[in-house]
Amino acid sequence: MTTREEQKEQRRKLIISKALELFVKKGYSDTKIGDIAKAADMSIGLMFHYFESKEQLYEELIKMGAEGTNAPKEMNFENPLTYFSGFLDMLFSYAKEQPWVLYLFVLMAQARRSTGIPAHIREIALGVNQVEQSAGIIEAGQQYGYFREGDPYALSFAFWSSVQGIMEQLAVSPEMIEKGQLPETDWLIDIIRGTKA
Amino acid sequence: MTTREEQKEQRRKLIISKALELFVKKGYSDTKIGDIAKAADMSIGLMFHYFESKEQLYEELIKMGAEGTNAPKEMNFENPLTYFSGFLDMLFSYAKEQPWVLYLFVLMAQARRSTGIPAHIREIALGVNQVEQSAGIIEAGQQYGYFREGDPYALSFAFWSSVQGIMEQLAVSPEMIEKGQLPETDWLIDIIRGTKA
DNA sequence: TTATATATTGAATATATATTCAATGAATTA
DNA sequence: TAATTCATTGAATATATATTCAATATATAA
Secondary structure, X not given: OOOHHHHHHHHHHHHHHHHHHHHHHHOOOOOOHHHHHXXXXXXXXHHHHHOOXXXXXXXXXXXXXXXXXXXXXXXXXXXXXXXXXXXXHHHHHHHHHOHHHHHHHHHHHHHHHOOOOOHHHHHHHHHOOHHHHHHHHHHHHHOOOOOOOOOXXXXXXXXXXXXXXXXXXXXXXXXXXXXXXXXXXXXXXXXXXXXXX | OOOHHHHHHHHHHHHHHHXXXXXXXXXXXXXXXXXXXXXXXXXXXXXXXXXXXXXXXXXXXXXXXXXXXXXXXXXXXXXXXXXXXXXXXXXXXXXXXXXXXXXXXXXXXXXXXXXXXXXXXXXHHHHOOHHHHHHHHHHHHHOOOOOOOOOHHXXXXXXXXXXXXXXXXXXXXXXXXXXXXXXXXXXXXXXXXXXXX
């Protein structure tokens, strides 16, 4: 038997999780409140009992993502390459077990790019931008030969945009995950590492 | 002095080009007819004089893309790697001069992925899918050491999803293009080529 | 020049969908 | 048990936006 508080918390989590999946797969505007309600098996009216608006629900997800995807900042690593490979390994391993981690990553990327999203929410997503930070790591690492030659910012941009493209596609291609046809970490690392012996 | 026919043709082209840019930057649903009308500097009513619906306008763009992005199929190449590098070179060079080539590429990619798009239009976009075709080329090329080891389909998927991610981001980041911070072809080729001496 | 066809507009309409709300039932508390 | 608070619903409302249309201006044709 669940108490009312627990019940409420579970409901909220259910909505959050269904909404996340839908937002990622259909985008913010194409995800209708009705879609979420149906996915969570409840009336539209009830949705508004738990979240005051579609926008606020979306904002809550973005805030979760803002915390979650900040993780790598705190990771410590032996050499700068493992900063990147470690993050990718995590993402790929979660892709199978806990797709919501992957979904959150994709959600953030979409929010940063899409202009159809309420400005103040987009700001939050833009605050978490791996490109800038990684450019610094790449620049430093280039001196020791960890990374290939080239504009550090452009390298960082290429790497993260690629990761984003792959994750976005994976999010709507469950069969790739089931079949075990996930890209390998090294393939992507080679974008920034370049050709080594 | 322009004749009416020419005038009409120019108007259509203007609408097409503004719509393409907006669809790519904001997505199908977030692009309002009013946005296109404003961008093309005409009334909403006039839009409907030239295109019978937003959907039909979008479909026309997708059909253009279906022809355009088929191009590499006809390219002949000395070794299988130039099949990919040639396509990338083209895309990057057009990114500066004729962004609409890049836009068309992105539009197709988005249409393939997004479920918010009318089904019959999405079908058209799905008909042009580089992943399948490239997987065959990669598989064949692997035997001669042109490509790295690994599931050919997964390699193709990784490559094209990366390209897509980069182009999509470039489409909304004009400053990257202006600053000349475009990724280099080799960086992306190394996803499938791997580490060579 | 006159008549006809096309271009253009702004206002009207239709529709989808977010949001509100009054009513009802179920759980909690006194 | 009685009173009160919370959960839930379906119907009503508000709003945004695609689409239609009648009216007007401008170009072409006779």
